Amino acid sequence: MEEVDFSLPSKFIDASVDEDFDKALKIAKLIAKQHHLTLTDELEILSxxxxxxxxxxxxxxxxxxxxxxxxxxY
Known part of the structure; x- marks a missing residue:
């Protein structure tokens, strides 16, 4: 069983504030994977x-x- 990284949403916020697109995209994909969702669905949740x-x-x-x-x- 994979361990859930609860710090990812905070890291997504930090990457967004820093306007680091590549980092934010990578983190969003990781969050989606952890939640077993598509990236589109995860972006809706993040929004x-x-x-x-x-x-x-x-x-x-x-x-x-x-x-x-x-x-x-994406």
């Missing part, structure tokens, strides 16, 4: 979850990164 982030800057960064990933066809 919906961003509304719960307390920092407006982080929330905006996550929304923007999710849209960037979608916009590039």
């Amino acid at each position: 919906n979850s961003a509304a719960m982030v307390s920092s407006i800057d982080e929330m905006t960064a996550v929304f923007s990164m999710v849209e960037d990933i979608r916009g590039r066809g």
Whole structure:
């Protein structure tokens, strides 16, 4: 059984704030794999979850990164 890395969502937020597309995409794919979901479904969850982030800057960064990933066809 694979161990679940609970730090990945936080790492996704950090990569989004840093505008590091490649890192954010890699992390999103890892999260999707852990959840046994498609990347499309995981991006929807990340987008919906961003509304719960307390920092407006982080929330905006996550929304923007999710849209960037979608916009590039992933």
